[in-house]
Amino acid sequence: MRKVGLILEDGFQLMGLAALAAFELANAELGDEGYQLTVLSERGGTVRSSMNAGIETVALGVMPDTLIVAGELVPSAISPGLRAYLTQAGREARRVAGVCTGAFVLAEAGLLDGRMATTHWAHANNLRSRFTKVTVDEDRIFIRDGNIWTSAGMSSAIDLTLALIEDDHGPALSRSIARKLVVYHRRPGGQSQFSALLELEPRSDRVKRALSYARENLRKPLSVEELAEAANLSPRQFSRIFREETGQSPAKAVEMLRLEAARVMLEEGRHPMEVVARDTGFADRDRMRRAFLRSYGQPPASLKRSLKLMEDSTII
Structure with missing residues (x-):
């Protein structure tokens, strides 16, 4: 069973939890071969969203196979402890992903240096100006560069997780989950964010x-x-x-x-x-x-x- 951890920090957007929806449905089909899902934060305990909804989390510890960082409504600086954990994740986790403004968190930890990444189009110029070693493409739904994945706005968390599941188990399972989520299977990573x-x-x-x-x-x-x-x-x-x-x-x-x-x-x-x-x-x-x-x-x-x-x- 693959371990998936979703990191939340105070001010996270509730839509970031959609990143776990596809994995949850995959477990219904995969059983013991599926995913162990854990919601994480630096110190554990209750973390509050931008709408003040509380989510119980587990403190950072054993490195999961796949680590996902949810975005905040307004990107903020990260603590030295979280930065160190993410730097370690870049070396040890099989995959690290940033959803929406989660790309800023990965960039602060140096995981996007010399890589291509995306984020919500409204934050792309800010990401580009703050982190000059990152090649930002705001016209992408999601991007994979090595073991680092980034996605656009919060709804693209579903596109990204469908891609992660396809990477693990092939397109048939990913298509099946997309049908259950009643979403298009699946928007290609290169598809434009704009409609x-x-x-x-x-x-x-x-x-x-x-x-x-x-x-x-x-x-x-x-x-x-x-x-x-x-x-x-x-x-x-x-x-x-x-x-x-x-x-x-x-x-x-x-x-x-x-x-x-x-x-x-x-x-x-x-x-x-x-x-x-x-x-x-x-x-x-x-x-x-x-x-x-x-x-x-x-x-x-x-x-x-x-x-x-x-x-x-x-x-x-």
Whole structure:
């Protein structure tokens, strides 16, 4: 049975506990071959979250196989004792992971020096400026560099732990757990933290409904008339309201959704370009290529190669 320890310190975010959810479900399938889960803190006892919820913890002691550090709402300096324990973990634990701003804790202990890491996009510049020996890529869901793993925002803790389980027991178990968690299996580490729908930020239910319809029907032409019908508005009303709420034309927003879907398919690496273009509504490779050049500055084939090189360099 592999031992997994999750370190919490006062001010931790409750979502950090999601890091243990996938391991808990894995135990239901693995039994004695599963994971022994322990919630840790430097001195043990009750640790309080940023919402003042108390969690009982065990004091740091025997080094687990996998050590995970949960993030805090606002990253703070760590104690000499915790720094020493994490430095030891870098040498002795099979894997050490930082969830969200947990990357700051690993960086303070020197575990990220000379490595590539990620964190929540809102904290990436701070991590980069404070720890100049760390290569920060804020556009990643999670990154593995040797035995050190880091992930983006708190929800990505699930993506990271699914990847850890896959690393231990293969993709079949990881897929099974993802289904039980009712999450996509699993967002690739290289997938962007950013979402086209979040960037557009529509206010009204009608525009949200039109965008949801578009995302679910990317293979269709998705004319203004079709989107306006989904929003139950006239095409003229729809175009005006859509631009007021999103700052984009409907056609540009649809292209953003198509690009996001195409990039995910490229990251998965299993689809020929013709299939990606067809399934995301670009109709042909040339139209998709022009859209990629406008948005990413490189054609999809080059982006696919760079993503593959990035995964190869950070999964060691």
